[in-house]
Amino acid sequence: MSFGKGHHLHLIDGSAFIFRAYHALPPLTRKSDGLPIGAVAGFCNMLWKYVTDERGADAPTHAAVIFDHSAKTFRNEIYPEYKANRPELPEDLRPQFPLTREATKAFNIACIETEGYEADDIIAALSCQARDAGGSVTIISSDKDLMQLVGNGVGMLDPMKNQPIGPDEVFEKFGVGPDRVVDVQSLAGDAVDNVPGAPGIGIKTAALLIQEYGDLETLLERAGEIKQPKRRQTLIDHAEQIRISKRLVTLDCDTPLDFTLESLEVKEPDPQVLMGFLSEMEFRTLTNRVAERFKTEAPVISSAPVAPAADGAGVAPKGGPDFPAIDRASYTTISDAATLEQWIAEIREAGHVAIDTETTSLDEMQAELVGISLCVTAGKAGYIPLGHVAGEADLFGGGAKAEGQMDRDAVLKALKPVLEDDAILKILHNAKYDWKILARHGVRMAPLDDTMLLSYALHAGLHNHGMDELSQNYLNHAPQPIKDLIGSGKSQISFAQVPVDKATGYAAEDADVTLRLWQIFRPQLMPNAVTTAYERLERPMIPVLAGMEMAGIRIDPQHLSRMSGAFAQKMAQYEDEAQRLAGTKFNLGSPKQLGEILFDQMGLQGGAKGKSGAYSTSADVLEDLAAEGHDLPARVLDWRGVAKLKSTYTDALPTYVNPETGRVHTSYSITGAQTGRLASTEPNLQNIPIRTEEGRRIREAFIAETGNKLVSLDYSQIELRILAHVANIPALQQAFHEGIDIHAMTASQMFGVPVEGMDPMVRRQAKAINFGVIYGISGFGLSRNLRIPRAEAQAFIDTYFQRFPGIREYMDKTVADAKRDGFVRTLFGRRINTPNINANGPAAGGAKRAAINAPIQGAAADIIRRAMIRMPVAIADLPAKMLLQVHDELVFEVREDAVDDLIATARRVMEGAAEPAVKLDVPLVVDAGVGDNWAEAH
Template identity: 60%
Template sequence: MPTAPINEDSHLYLIDASAYIFRAFHALPPLSRASDGLPVGAVAGFCNMLWKLLEELKGDDRPTHFACIFDKGSYTFRNDLYPDYKANRDEPPEDLRPQFPLVREASIAFACHALELEGYEADDLIATYARQAEAKGARVTIVSSDKDLMQLVTDKITMLDTMKNKTLGRDEVFEKFGVGPEKVVDVQSLAGDSTDNVPGAPGIGVKTAAQLLDEYGTVEELLARAEEIKQPKRRQTLIDHADQVRISKKLVQLDENVPVEVPVEDLAVCDPDPKTLIDFLEKMEFRTITRRVRETFEADGVIEETTAGDIGFDREAYTCIRDFKTLEDWIARAYEAGVIGVDCETNSLDCQTCDLVGVSIAIAPNEAAYIPLGHIDPDHSGGDDMFDAAPPRQVRKEDALAALKPLLEDPAVLKVGQNFKYDLTVFHRNGIEVAPVDDTMLISFALHAGMHGHGMDELSERYFSHTPIPFKEVCGSGQKQITFDRVPLDKATEYAAEDADVTLRLWTYLKPYLHKEKVTTVYETLDRPLIPVLADMERHGIKVDRDFLSRLSADFQQRMAGYEDAAYKAAGTEFNMGSPKQLGDILFGEMGLPGGKKTKSGAWSTDASQLETLAAEGHELPQIILDWRTLSKLRSTYTEALQDAINPNTKRVHTSYSMAGAQTGRLSSTDPNLQNIPIRTEEGRKIREAFIAEDGNVIISADYSQIELRLLAHIANIDALKTAFNEGLDIHAMTASEMFDTPIEGMDPMVRRRAKAINFGIIYGISAFGLANQLGIDRGEASDYIKAYFQKFPGIRKYMDETKEFAKDNLYVQTAFGRKLHLKDMNSKNGAMRAFSERQAINAPIQGSAADIIKRAMIEMPGALAAKKLDAKMLLQVHDELVFECPEDQAEDTIAVIRRVMQKAPLPALDLSVPLDVDANAAKTWAEAH
């Protein structure tokens, strides 16, 4: 780095980097690097501060010398003077520790000296450099708000608080301490500092210290004349603690003669190397500041080219295609591009019933277009007559789709979408089978499951620092919301084309990381090929007997009325069964039942666990409420809602599967949710009776038997469990026999039930408390059961311990197929959050592997059925279960194919050491088939 003399024309800037890191860490929201979860929030704050400072100082007041000063370590010469100095300080937070070296690296990338010295604090180096520069007539700005540095302030030395954008001079020092900078050390000597464990004089605060110094001049004079002080308590304090005050002064007095290794003249400013700085910022994945830095270098003529990924968003550049010739030109350009972003606009969120309103495509950054197909008077400014006006000029829908169909179906052109499953269904209903496809939501999920959300807006803000136009901005919200076909074309174009533009940019940015993070196989063999399979399942839907649901709903309502009468009788008064507040007042206020807990709002807690505890103790009313709530939820969630969900055209229910919802990779079902219908209760089974086959067909339910326990046996390499599964033994009876030294023949069913509860509970990290509640036993007995389990199967404990350690070191775990499941709270200081992540770490590889296996089966299934010329359709996936519909006379052959595909699903990627068992049955209803 260059050198330059220090003189009266010089201006030295000294950054108190160590203090800034802590301040930024606590003041700014947490931020992790997207690719690996590395905490970088303080680094980002530091880089932004440094760049902003350097940019603002480019004028006449540009610094001539510049340095970032760091603490070398926690032990300094002050600890030799006073061993308890800073002894009360906690260790740096876990998320902050890895950021210290990165901030030093950032300083160097910005071409700033990163200075530190063993045995001294950063403040001592700052004091030394500041006094050296001042002695040669230079001005000095200390970038910090640390009160300990205020003793250095003079007419030549000022401080700058960048977070408050405030300059601190003599007046600001006096405002804080009541004395000038030259007496700050004396005030601190008397007042002490609890943060640094500087003792001072007990009971003497800053205000009192300033008053005493105003009267006596210096701390030395004050101590020498302490007996003259009129206030007895204050006088005795200073007499008794004089030595303590003297040692405090040595602690707070900065060393202005540190043997610095780099002369102040060598701190001359130089411009950062563009490549070094941009490479560092890109490595940190700081999109916003990277773009700013790049644009500045471009404007200064330092660099010439900007990569496509860093081009800003220009909505005015988007095209609205309203004639066929323009559409043909864009289609030709799309063929030439080879990869295009695609998005549909519709008049409803229901892809099974919505109308296609328009299509947007993007071929490069800011090269995106919107093709309106079904807009109604979008050029009108609004008003009561807007819906009666003529449609705008737009390409005829049939002609546009006919022109787009070859492009969207061309195997040589990759179509990129965000949550593309929705668009595939919309296009399918309009006669277009889009392929091949990539999905940026699923690419993000494969890379970063558990780290953040995967919606387009969130990804755009995370990677491009760009906020796409919100839907409500173009369509409104609430009662004033309009459908997209009513949106004016200028607004519709900006909104829709931007979606395609953002999606294509996300693909360009994220796709290479699949290989880098070694999850290409996960995305290419598990996630991407599942998109069309799920789209087909959703389109098929499943038939539901509306009349049966109506009768069942009426039955539930009648039974609920009976529970209400019983509850009023037990309570001795009528109340709103659905009001937690009224129920709490009755249970714990009027009836005085034990164990009442209040929520933050001050109301009594009446959640399920609270009621279950009271019911287990024999109290009548809590059990009645639990029974009533069960029926109420089933009625509102299923028997009533399912009737509303029946598609008027197909007469079937079409659920939607979320592929990026559950961290473990499990699919989740929504609108309606068909995965959470209770199966272990009579009422839940009755609801499944409503799901029926068409005339001449049957429903087939195929369910993996104990797949997670089998995977546990394989992954944890538990010989006893593997032997039991390979020999087809009753795994729960075998476990009970091993644990309780009980013969399998003639085993008490209750003993087997306890072993079953432990077998399944262990996978989810069950506690003694949880097991005790589940089995209705005391916690000590439950704890003994768990200990006995681990003694009999030590490999499980080994697996759990090793998995947690791996997760703590890497902040992720993996499924057997390589899917990464990120656990960012594994090292959290919050005990509850850390414990939850530890349970996730144990369960996620097993549940995630099971989810991946059934996905592999689902992907293979359509081809396998077609190869045997079977007409079966896959309708539902419910965790470890697949539901089909097929002609009754094909049921036996269909079951054989389903079993074969599901059992061989792990191969060849995973050669399981235990067999997979599949229970499959055919019947007229889902309930009978399961």
């Protein structure tokens, strides 16, 4: 029967129901696994009340619940800033959205959403269709944006007040009838949705203007007649902005729908389906109500609580699902197209697959792909051999391919649709490596989950995150060591030379272990409140860093060769000076000889012998002796510094040049530091000194390609700015807002000296304290940094805390929280565990300093991560690439004529990276530099 006169359509604003349920009820988690379900519970109770209400003549004949499909709609194409100010969803609400869709279907109510359109547009289209067909409509919502639809058989019902909303209520709200609501909204704008409107004009003024001029277009055409000058000029200057606002607030009655009104006919819920969903959610009371209404038996709901972590800190417990035993002999070798197609079908059915690649080396830019392992179900894994050789010859050096292997390109062609399918989750360990390997073959995997990053989000600070260690810790299983297959030392072979049968057991085991770790870790994100950190700070970094690493950076080997020669000369000079000071020749690279000269022959104080019987001559020992005025340890430190620069950079960097690209490709470790800071290796580009002449000259060797420039953008004093925010220090906050020299201001506050004409040494002391206090520096540490007596250094610190008491309060609270919880958090939700915080002895002091610093350094790391994640999209239309990240600095290569555009775009992204998650009380400031080489740009 077609929809028409006498039919009544109810349209429920599903998103409004969800948010109302979330905010109206206390947090609730499912006992069996800790899944947040508070909003789902409230939503289900609302739907139950809706379907069981007796409405008599107002009962619906047709009904649907309407949801927003995603944050991006056609309105973002009209105005990119539309809804840009909306805060991020609460961490525990995000996973409940899909469950509310399941709930709607369980209640046997039509569940509707349309990509590219908002729920309000769908409601508008359905309302218009039903009205035109002669039926009536009730929109169950109190959303003011829907009030433009009221009239001509369309009404609203505020579900909280159970109050109808008709034309009179709309006029009371907007000062105009429903047909002019859009005009008023266009003028007044909407701060929540970031609709600009006309500056300075609110609802009341907008209503008066529309009443006077009739409609918006007439008002804009006759704006010059308005007597009030400011209002007249506002409408003239912002006419186009107002028209854009009208397009944003006007609901689209022509929203495309792939269903008919007839398909929305009201149906009774199937009690078994409904109770099945409710019992799965562990809603006992509502399940019993459904059973009572339908006069059937309620299912038994059993829930076992989430197992607590061994350390009581709430991280992922050992064990997990009831896994079958790992048996390497049971894995499958996938060597024909039919078997591969069967695996692909199983992957599509499951919607996920654990993957691992086997290669000829750890260098992703040069390694050859030898095989791919897959696992869909724990205990069932397969390996696709692609590049194994017959005998001992290297296939990639001209050897013969072993039998029983498919063509590599054919396999990748078959897997590519699966690996790039947004509906299939790819699960890997250290996914960035495999992503780069496959990207070199034209396959760009997405979406991804990474068990290394899952562990990092949960366990940062507790242990390392390598697969073998995680397998032993959480699966009580030791994977087969790679050296069992390829050996070690001079006799080591390539994985390509490993026989296929042996390779299958090893490679497939990796995929199996990865899947099991994922099944343990993934459900623990939400109970430990790290879902947002993982989803927003860890997982999105994989393709970003992979892209940077693959881009690489060009170096000038000749410049480095000249520097090596100069460093060799300087080392010889320091060596001569050191031997003259010692009064004898000795090997400066021998700690044993140096210790004997310093503590036996010269009789200096502070010598301590280790287990080897030799004196310690570590950098700390030598720095203490140098601070006491001894020249020999100072010269040895100088010699060591130059020797390290020579061996680590000027000699080594040319060996890292990729022969195919002619560039150096560093590798970033996402889990390199527990605070979220990235670590650079092979080569390490993050430890090049930036305050020394030698370090600056090394950076000169990093150069732009012809026609390009290197651009460096660097956060200014970001950790001090975060400290000013988290510790709420008004003096520091004001200084940052006014752009005052923060170190000079601190010195003035501490020592009572004017900023003008300040002694540079006094400013240096304040700077050392400003940065040192972030790391919980002691009087002893400050005395070493400034080379002043310890008592004087401690007095500086005491004065600092007196001038800025909020810092001490922040430190004390942070340590107390860490002792209570076993972890600290950054402003962005990153969890950093502090396992030694309650220890006794020397470890306690270090743990306290780490706990104090972690939220600050971690927040700085989070901010630059957020900027890096947004950057590829922001600069996509520019001839530019992001190449390097060095702590608070990003380095780009850009065509010369696009330098200014890049700086403007990248600066905007970096300075706005904290928002909308966190609104800092101080501005983020980014300094930019440009040059033909990195030194010029920095």
